Amino acid sequence: MTYTVPFLFWIRKYILFITFCLVSLLSAAQTELQLQQIRKGTHSAKLGAFTNDLKINFTQEKSQLLQQAKVNGWKLTERLPNGNFSALTAIGPDGTPIYYSTFSSDLNSTTRSNTMHDNGLLNLGINGENMMVGVWDAGSALATHAEFDSRVSVSDQSEVVDSHATRVTGILVASGLDKKAKGLAYKAKAVTNDWTRDKIEVAEMAANGMLLSNHSYGIRPDRVPDWYFGSYISVSRDWDKIMYSAPYYLMVTAAGNAQKSKDNQSPIFGTVDDGYDLLLGFATSKNGVTVAAANIETNNNGELLHATVATYSSFGPLDDGRIKPDIASHGSNIYTTGAKNNNGYETTHGTSVAAPGVTGSMLLLQQYHEEVEGSFMKAATIKGLVLHTADDVNAPGPDYNMGWGVINSKSAVELIANKGYASLISEESLLEGEIKNYTVRANGIDPLSASISWTDPATGVVNIGLLNDMTAALVNDLDIRITKEGEAHFPWKLDGTNADSPAFKGDNKVDPFEKIEVLNAEGTYTITVSHKNNLEGGAQNFSIIVSGIALTDCVLTIPEEVALTTAKNTSVSLNWIANTDALFQVEYKKKGSDHWIVESTFDHFLTLEGLVSGTDYWVRLKTFCSENASSGYTSEYEFSFMGEETELLRLSDYIPLEQKLSFSIIPNPVQELMTLEGNFPLNASYKILSMNGIVVKEGQAIEKQIQIADLTVGLYVLFVQGDQKTTTIKFYKS
Structure with a gap:
């Protein structure tokens, strides 16, 4: 399979370009049609059966939980000294009472999501319109808060209005009445729920098209034995099963704030004082995204200036060596909505408020992808995209503190925009025994980076009591390699037994995301995707993401030497210096009109028809190298059309309107x-x-x-x- 773009690509590109003009006007993300497409990709029967099992188990476990709490004198709920809320939710396989706890101890700019907003750096107008996000927490958010303008609803009739849930929801969708509290997806809707029946409610909503949910809570680390830390346990598998059955749905969760807690006396690496091996519960799932908190500084151009992991943020690794947390977001001094009244605000910190920074950014990326591509990304794709484009921090490659680095929404959206021109984003399937090859050409400027991401089956062994069990939770082990002239490049990996050592390159046998980077790449390379052992189900869907490549010979330069060449009674022709592998967009209108007439051509000339003699016109041009990758416009020029008497000049001889x-x-x-x-x-x-x-x-x-x-x-x-x-x-x- 080669990705040197043939002529048919441009035919498809031209059709998509024309339809894009209509999509921009008519698109409404998560319409009933879009929801039907998501439902079509969901394994409804399996998910429905699993949901029914969850409901039956929930009723039985709830009764047993109350009985055991009464016998053992366990508290059902507790407000902790640091303000976090804790509740008894389950009993572990070893009889341990499992308590969920919240993790709380300008976010838009540090995630770079504001670059997508109205008047943002990228000027995309992506604000969360018609998008929906789910929020599960200790209770429901204060839905009547002025910042939510009727866009927040409580779906499970929770009677507890929770300040933590209100803060998280505000970070996601607050409208910005107070500009400092403006949410990442400030025009999106949020459905808020308490965590009592989280798996059941999520499974039902994912089956009906929910793309993302935020979970800024987890198992209390001071109430479990050491073997729980870093383990793949039944609750981890349950959430993986939901995501595997609903391949468009992605769970985002906070890593926790236990770095200095000394709760794990037997970490898989280091001493109790080092802060490693502290992730618990669904934070150890294979398919979800676990978020660390960091102190982050960026500039007005969306470039990362500085980042360090927060002193409270829980570290990995997982016992099988997987890279967790996955990614980091800003988590300190976040100003957001409060629950004391409908106009209240609070300042908070923690991985609880870092997680919605990632969730909200992903929601905007989904909206943008749907608007320009006509479909949402599968969960493996959006997860792979944010890990692939994260800003690397400290030593090259991932680490067990901040995963793949700091989320960079600007880089992610630019990768989508450059699809088909300078990047490859493709959702594929690998059959058992199959090997897929992709031939790409490095652009000679950026590192050649290639990633694969997949939603792994939830089957496999879960830990029920073994301390630091290193058995891999991964079921279908895919592999990616990049080769050129016999030299092979391997993906990044980490060693959980040497958790403070830098990442190195080799055969990754544990992670459902693999990334390779080739510095100073030049020429043509082959990317190979294969697998080890058997594939459960006989096949595995995966997403491949490649950047630092040139898929066409097109160059994003503004057309030059634009000139009026011939004139007739009702038309005038333009010529310009041609970029031989580009599509050109010419826009013109009568002076004073609000409506541009848009024409497109692959040639270096175009005739403007239907002009009126004695009328002044404005004209401008730009270059397209893919559906969404375009140069800037030329200056806007005004010329007087006088029929055959029109002066035939270079447009640069006319006066640009801005001057x-x-x-x-x-x-x-x-x-x-x-x-x-x-x-x-x-x-x-x-x-x-x-x-x-x-x-x-x-x-x-x-x-x-x-x-x-x-x-x-x-x-x-x-x-x-x-x-x-x-x-x-x-x-x-x-």
């Missing part, structure tokens, strides 16, 4: 004295030209009145210049 002065002539037509209305610099001068280009009068425009009684009857052009700005207006001497 024009703004004024008008009163009256027009004029007999003897014209008045110029507008603001002119003191050095402004004017010239009056006949239609054959001869200067017939000139002077200082600051006087604002010009006598023209001596001119003959006819059409003229007034040219005004000052402070390196110019403009022209036609007038008629009657």
Whole structure:
């Protein structure tokens, strides 16, 4: 399989480009049609049967839980000294009472999600419109808060309004009445629930099209024996089963705030003081995203300046050596909504508030992908995308503190925009025994990076009491390699028994995400995807993401030397210097109109039809290298169309609109004295030209009145210049 783009790509690209103009106007993410497409990809029968099992088990376990709590004197709920809420939720296989606890101890800019917003750096207008996110927490959010403007609902009739849930929900969707509290997806909707029946409710909503849910809570680390830490246990498997059965659904959870707790006396690496091996419960699932908290600083261009892991954020590894946490987000001094009243705000920190930074960013990325590609990404794709594009911190490669690095929504959305031009994002399937090859050409500028991500089956052995069990939880072990002229490049991996050592390259046998980076790559490479052993089910879906490549010979340069070449009674032709593998978009309109007429061509020329003689037009051009990857526009130029008498000049000989002065002539037509209305610099001068280009009068425009009684009857052009700005207006001497 080669990704050197053939002519058919451009045919598809042209069709998609035309439909994109319609999609931009008509798209409404998560419409009933989109939900049907997600449901179609869901293993409904398996998920439904599992949900029924969860309901039966929930009823039985709830009764046993209450009985055991009464016998053993266990507290059912507790408000901890640090403000976190804790509740008894289950009994472990060894009889340990399992308590869930919340993890709380300008986010938009540190995740770079604000670059997608209205008036953001990328100017995409992606704010969460028509998107929905699920929030499970200690209770429901204060749905009546002024920042939520009826966009937050309580789906499970929870009677507990929780401050922690309100903070998390505000980080996701607060509208920004107080600008400092503006949510990442500030026009999205949120459904908020308590954690009592979280697996059941999530399974039901995922079956109906929910893409993302946020879980800023987990098992209390001070109430479990040491073997729980880093273990793949039954609750980890349950959540993996939900995600495997609903391949568009992704769970995002907080890593926890136990780094200094000394709760694990027997970590798989280091001493109790080092902070390793502290992840618990669904934070150890294979298919979800576990978020660390970091202190992050970025600049106005969305570039990472500084990042360090927060002093409270829980470290991995998992006992089987998997890379967890997966990614980091800002988690300190976050200003957001509070639950004391409908207009309250609070400042908080913790992995609880770092997690929604990732969830909200992913929601915007899903919205953008749906708008430009017409479909949502599968969970493995969106997960792979944010890990692939994360800003690497400290030593090259991942680590057990912040996973693959700091989330960078700007880089992720640019990778989507460059799809088919400078990046590859593809959802594929590997049959048992199959090997897939992709031939790509490095762009010679960026590192060649290739990743595979997959949602792994939930089957396999779970730990029921063995301390630091290193048995791999991975079921279907896929592999990625990059080769060139016999030299093979391997993916990053970590060693859990040497958790503070830098990442190295080798055969990764434990992670359902693998990434390879080739620095200073030049020429053509082969990317190979294969697998070890048997594949459960006979096949495994996966997503491949590649960056640092050139899929076409197109170059994103603004068209140059644009010129008017031929003119007829109702048309004029344009020529420009051609980028031979590009699509060009030409836009033109009558002066003063709000509507651009859009034409597209693969040639280096185009004829504008249906023009009206005696009318002024504005025109601009840009280059497209894929459906979404485009150059900037040329300047906007104004030219006077006079039929076959139109002056045939390079557009650069005309005056760019951004360099024009703004004024008008009163009256027009004029007999003897014209008045110029507008603001002119003191050095402004004017010239009056006949239609054959001869200067017939000139002077200082600051006087604002010009006598023209001596001119003959006819059409003229007034040219005004000052402070390196110019403009022209036609007038008629009657």
